Amino acid sequence: MSEKLRPCPNPWCKTNRPQRIRTELTFAGVVRSRVECTCGVKGPRCDTEEEAVAAWNHRPVEDALVEALKKTRNAMIAVKEEFGGQSGPIFMAVLEEANAALRLAKEGRNGR
Numbered sequence: 001m002s003e004k005l006r007p008c009p010n011p012w013c014k015t016n017r018p019q020r021i022r023t024e025l026t027f028a029g030v031v032r033s034r035v036e037c038t039c040g041v042k043g044p045r046c047d048t049e050e051e052a053v054a055a056w057n058h059r060p061v062e063d064a065l066v067e068a069l070k071k072t073r074n075a076m077i078a079v080k081e082e083f084g085g086q087s088g089p090i091f092m093a094v095l096e097e098a099n100a101a102l103r104l105a106k107e108g109r110n111g112r
Contacts, residue, residue: 003050003053003054003057005035005053005056005057006056006057006059008037008039008041009041009059009062010037010039010040010041012039013037013039013041014039015037015038015039019036019037019038020035020036021033021034021035021036021049021052021053022034022035022036023049024045026045032045032046032047033045033046033047033048033049033051033052034046034052034055034056035052035053035055035056043055043056062105065105066102066105069098069101069102069105070102072098073095073098073099073102076091076094076095076098077095079091080095
């Protein structure tokens with residue numbers, strides 16, 4: 001497996017990381033693989049371990065959120081630069097919150 005597994009998507013997961021890739025024989029006699037977390041969340045069954053990891057890691061909503069946060073942060077930085085680096089405390093607090101949200105979104109749920 002070359003691709004790193006993303007954290008568990010379950011917001012109530014205590015471990016926040018998938019524990020294993022399970023390979024099983026289905027009733028139809030087909031070998032399938034899937035990523036499972038100890039909290040009970042399971043990824044879709046796939047033909048190969050690589051496909052199972054890719055399916056587990058496919059998070060279009062999370063990826064879109066990271067991109068939106070990047071655009072928001074970059075727009076705020078551009079506004080700050082437009083005013084010669086001068087900005088009020090509220091603006092700076094909002095910018096810091098945008099940076100913090102972006103860090104958490106990149107690191108995975110709850111920054112773990």
